[in-house]
Amino acid sequence: MKIGYRTLKTAIGTPVAISLAQWVGLSNFISAGILTILCIQPSRKSSFLSAWQRFVACASAVVFSCIIFEIIGYHAISIFILLLLFIPATVALKATPGIASSSVVMLNLYGSGHVTLSLIGEQFVLITIGLGTGLLLNLYMPSLENKLKKLQIRLESNFSHILYEYSLYIRDENEMWQGNEIAVTEDILVEAKQLVIRDRDNHLLRNEHTYYNYFKMRERQFELLKKMLPLVTHLPKTDAIAIKIAGFFERLSKAVHPGNTAITFLEELKELKREFHAEDLPETREEFETRAHLFQLLHEIEEYLIIKNKFKKSDVSHWKKRKIKIN
The missing domain is CATH 1.20.120.940 (Putative aromatic acid exporter, C-terminal domain)
Structure with missing residues (x-):
């Protein structure tokens, strides 16, 4: 069985991102590993594009989540309305690949039961660690x-x-x-x-x-x-x-x-x-x-x-x- 570079990067990056998030003291440190997995790409160009799209989507998810959850409340119907509004907005922003990544942030905020400034800041640190780890690993690409x-x-x-x-x-x-x-x-x-x-x-x-x-x-x-x-x-x-x-x-x-x-x-x-x-x-x-x-x-x-x-x-x-x- 042959292990490719992309698999190796994912195997290395995921625990690194989780460890960094845990060391910083983030409550949802597991999410950093998920974001890194989603950010690993086959080329440098696609990696930078993917990281940017995911950052835009995640930042948008924070804004949408704060508004929807605080107005409607922390109920399952809120998730329905959130996705109904958020996905078309992501498509308009040309950040569709970031929908899966942003769902991690949404669920973190939903699970908290109450949005605070410190929690919002924590999500951005989480995004930075997860996407940043994947981006750094993708800087190395084997010669073809x-x-x-x-x-x-x-x-x-x-x-x-x-x-x-x-x-x-x-x-x-x-x-x-x-x-x-x-x-x-x-x-x-x-x-x-x-x-x-x-x-x-x-x-x-x-x-x-x-x-x-x-x-x-x-x-x-x-x-x-x-x-x-x-x-x-x-x-x-x-x-x-x-x-x-x-x-x-x-x-x-x-x-x-x-x-x-x-x-x-x-x-x-x-x-x-x-x-x-x-x-x-x-x-x-x-x-x-x-x-x-x-x-x-x-x-x-x-x-x-x-x-x-x-x-x-x-x-x-x-x-x-x-x-x-x-x-």
Whole structure:
């Protein structure tokens, strides 16, 4: 059984908050632990937002409780009227997540049977300890760099495999591929986007996020890869130009990498398109359909490369020194 950071923070923060509230001498010290549990969030940004929403809701709960309980009395009907008025007010204040936290304060005041200034002050100390403990613990967030890097490696491996399978399909050498990598790639992109959002929310002063832009770029490329699938799997026949295109796809499959030498493949593609247009006109319906599929395929792969070329400044010279071609 794996224990996550959020669980660990909750386990540490709850007794700390209760101990602090007890040490200060608060009568409802248990409530501090409840407020801390509700304040623990998965990112720094959500933690600050959550703490603010809960503080606003709790402060509002004190005001509403004092008015309702002192006017109507400490009866069950008072709770009904209080919630009936308080919840819409909380929604209007955009502090809805704080409703559960504020109910702790309401019930503390209701249980006292009489509201005094010292009791009100005690509730605010309680709120400060409970929310403050959770907020301090949430300042530490583990780095997601390694997880994102692993997802990047898996994603590029899948891209490489998909491109290679496309080259085999064009050559009519492989009709057994089930396309599992496409489904897996979709899952990787969903997971990566969730992690990137969390990581971005953990860096409050950083507007740009490298991995956010990277996975966004790969997502756009993946949409094009999916559009290519029916073109390569339903190619009517294989001719000389199709074999050349298959070779291009195979070379491309060996060149999927975070860097950018897409310009070299765009130049190669330009030459391939010239050869395509220089071919004799198709004579049969089957040849015409084949050419149409191949022409569309060249257009899609060109868009694929352009997306990468726009994403990052070309570093062809760097990778040539390492004798690695990448896209």
